[in-house]
Amino acid sequence: MVMGNFKKKFSPDRLDKAAFAGIIALSASIVVLSVFFRGHTPAGAIAGGYAEGAVQQPLSAEAEARIKQIKNIIEGGGDPAKAEGLIKDAIAQYPYEAEFYMLMGDMYMREQKPLSAVSRYKEAVDLDPDYADKTSNLFEGGKIRVALREAKHKLQAALAKDPDNARLKKAKSDLYYLLRRLAGSCG
DSSP: OHHHHHHHHTOOOHHHHHHHHHHHHHHHHHHHHHHHTTTOOOTTTTGGGOOTTOOOOOOOHHHHHHHHHHHHHHHTTOOHHHHHHHHHHHHHHOTTOHHHHHHHHHHHHHTTOHHHHHHHHHHHHHHOGGGGOTTSTTOOHHHHHHHHHHHHHHHHHHHHHOTTOHHHHHHHHHHHHHHHHHHHTTO
8 A cells, every 4th residue: 555655656757757768878878988989099189299198209319409509599699590590490390399489489588579589488388388387397487587577568568559459469468378377387
């Protein structure tokens, strides 16, 4: 008698049956997908070799030689046009190597073009976040902060004259992006 009363009060309706069927179908599809795709990496999951957790490959001897040559030109006060040409060629050959973008930023700082330097430093930090990580041995926060400070003054003056300039708005966006990245490094 008690059992009959229970069935009457709590009999599942169509919505309950549909929900239960949906749960069974989702569970079955999860099991099927996990069995068939175990160990497979989707195509393009590690595009460019800079995926999360991927180990960056060391530079070739040729790239190391180029970096050394460019540093000598920049630090020795050599021809900026020659250095810029070498860096642009290197970026064309190694588009995912952050060091060349840092060198371009350094060259722009030597030429006292902090807005251009900030843009290049942003690209370098995007490619290799260690440049903004205080715990890394690649940390370049001091150099980047100097560029940001100089760029901020120039940017404020330029935006006061032309507040609708898209290039200046992009530079402002890059500046604040780098400030946030450096602040996040606790440096």
